[in-house]
Structures are given as structure tokens and as C-alpha cells.
Amino acid sequence: MSSTKIFLKSSDDKTFEIDETAARASETLKNIIDGGCLDGVIPLPNVSSNILPKVIEYCKKHGGDNGSSKKIANGGVDKDKEILPDYDEEEDKREKVRVDELKKWEEEYMDFDQQVLYDLMLAANYLHIKGLLDLTVEKAASMIRGRTPDQIRENFNINSDFTPEEEEEMILIEDEWDDEWAFD
């Protein structure tokens, strides 16, 4: 595939350049490109110029593929096994290095504040970039998992609108859960 350049225009009228192969990581962009409706610049009224470079960075890294490191790790190795029954260890090792490198990249890439996480989730959803959506949503979920309701509220700046009585009742229930989950 040639490296045709595509131009994306953010909501605040700034234009960014991206390779066509990279742009194909987005289902939405892919459909526009394949649909032949490409008219110079693709306007993205739901993505601001703060967040678009971040999205492009992800697309560049992932080019054609569509998954996160986990998917590649699983899918990649399985595929090798299917196609080459006697696949060589060298190939396997290289694959592992690639996955490790990608994981490291993801770690660095995902180091941002909550506002960016939020905007990135919306952008990934809007542009149908499955890998990026999985990555960001998993990060949001990790901020909930294993936390107490108070910690979750703090993490997401959630204000409780429960009455003191309701709160009290919930504390009781939570204690019950703790008892139950202690056995899990």
C-alpha cells in the first residue's frame, strides 16, 4: 500500500497529516477512504486539536492491525502455530520482543491525566479505533476495580447524592460483602 497522505481537520479547525495506512486503524476513516468520498481534508468535528495528535500517534504505531498488545500476543502466536506447524523459536522470540516493546510503548502512551483519558475514549469511540478504545476503557475500569465506593468517588470526582440514611445502609451492606468475599 502506498503511503498516501490524508489530512484530518480537528473541531477547532487545525489540520493534521496522517499516512493512509495509519488512518486505516480507524474504522470510520477506513470507510471514508474506501468509500471514495475523500475530498482532500476529512473534518472531525468531535475531536479537538489537543487530542487528535494523540490519536494519530496511536494509529501510526498500530498501522494496519487493530488490537492492543494482549490481542497481538494471543492472535499472533496462534496464527504462527496454525500456518507453520514447525514454527521456529527465533520467530517466536522476535514476536515476544515485539509484544514486550508494544506493551512498554502502551504504558508510556497511556500516561496522561483523566481529562485526556476521557477525550481519548470519546475520540476512539467516534473514530471506531477498537484497540484504542479497549486500552482507554480498560484504564478507566482499572480505576474502579478493587476500590471502595469512596475511592471510586475520589478517582472520578463523583458526588454522592444519597441521603445519610442510604449511605449508612450501604456501609452495612459493604461490610457484609467483605465477609462474603473474604472466602472467594
Added chain:
Amino acid sequence: MENIALLLNGSSYVSLYIAAAITAFCCLCALWAVRLSPLNGIWRRKLKESNGGCFTEGSSKKKACCCSCSCCGSGEASNSTSPSAPYPNGTAGDMLERAPVVAERAEGVERQSEASMMEQLVPEITTHALSYLDYPSLCRLSMTNSSMRRAANDDNAWKALYHKDFTMEQDSITPHNGWKAYYAATRAVVNVNAEFYNIIRERSLPAMSRLWLNADYVKCIHGSGESFTGYDAVMESWQLAFNWAGVVFQIRDVRTRVFTDMAWVTMKAYVDIETGPFNVTNVYEFHNGQWYMVHHHSSVMFIGGEAENQNLFG
């Protein structure tokens, strides 16, 4: 009224006076009624406003604990009906209303700093995020505030969780009271079923007698092939069994199907003695807020090896 008075009028003056008095009284009554009724209405409404707040709050409190209660695994498939049913619609409506705000925000308009990120997400992303959560996390999220509670009660999230935690089977069923209630009921039954094996391990006849429904139709078919009918006979059989050493079963492939007040569980029970492993079917009935065993059937599992000789009828 006056016509009646006139008719009465014919007889005598006395009756005329009486009639007049009655008419006047009736008019007064009517006036009273007319003047009072709207007043009454307003008054009542005012009362409702001041008091009603508490009432609604009270009922929403019930809802609050519903999630929790049903999660606690007390297994009230029917109890958790009403609160969980309205949620899916409620969530969708609420979230849609919020959608435009999200769009504005994405354009860089800084507003709504008091509302949190999680509350402003579009529903499809929220659902996606919830699918990454386990059962305790979903419950805890639902305890943060009311909009999170609506989100965390999402039917699809609970369906996904059910398939993750219990079985990929039962994909095409539509639980009457939603997946959350079904999840809670299933969890309750699974817990009771696990308790059955704890009791066997600990050889506790009192606990076993509390687990079974005291009815003449309960049946117990032990792995030995012996079968017993009726509560007393079944208990005697357990007493005999408990005279031996406690047996530690490992149960696998537990599959539970739950209806409002009946559930059956199938599983494989492994044990490291010369007998077994077993295919087991347990049936439970729901009475007075509790699941009781009404049927236990254990039979020695056919183990492969001579698979080519396998014949359904022996």
C-alpha cells in the same frame, strides 16, 4: 330541591317550614362542600410536598439496597424484580440527555466541572467499561451515586458478567427480572450448592437437616445407588453416611438454572476414594426467603478409555 319543597308545601304550613329548613340546610351543605373541596385539594397537595419528599426518598432507599441485597446473594429472584426492571430504560434515557453535553465538552468547552467523567460518558462506552469489571466492583460502583447506580445496573453488563462468572450456556434465555436479578439468584443457588458439599465434608447432620426441605416428596439418590424418599428417610441416610469419614468433593462444571422459586444444578463431583467421580443433579426450592434442597441424585460417572464400547443402554 325547591320542587320537592313545593310538593310538600301542599300538605301543611308546618311541613313547608320543615321543607324550607331542610332546603336551606342542603344549600349550606352544598356550599360547604364546594368551598372545602378545592381547599382540601390544595391543602393535601401541600402536605404531600412537605412530606412526600421523604416518602419518595424512602422508596428510592429501598432501591438502593436492592442492588446490594440482590448482590448479597440472598437470592430473591422475585424480590429484586421491581427495582431492576425499570433501570435499562431509565439509563438509556438519562444518558441520551447527557449526550449533547459530551459533544460540547469535546469541542473544548470547559463546563460541568462538578459532574464527573464517568457520568458524562456516552452509554456505549460506559457499557464497554463496565464489561471490564467484576461483580464486587460493579456493586461498589453502584454505591457511589444514583447515576452510577443506574449505569451499574445495566442489563448487558450483568449478562456479560453472568457468562464470565458462571457459564457461557444460557445465552439465549431472557430472564424475567433482568440479568442482574438472575445473576444474584444464580449466585445464591451456587452458594447453597457449595454449602451442601461443605456439610458433607464436615459431616454435620444438623446443618444437613436445615438444608433439606422438610417434605414427604424430597428424594435422595446416593452414589451407591440407594434411593430414599421423604425427609425422615433422607436424613437417616445422611446420618449413616456421616458415620464414615468425611469426604472432600471437588465440584466442577457447575451449571445452574434458576426460576423464581425453583433451581437445578448439575455438576461433576470428584473425590479421591475408590468410588466416583460422580455426575450430580441437585434440585432446590425457594421457601420463605431461602433455598432448600428437595432432590439429590448422584451417579458414578462413565469414564472414557473404553470409549469405543460406549453404548447408551449399557
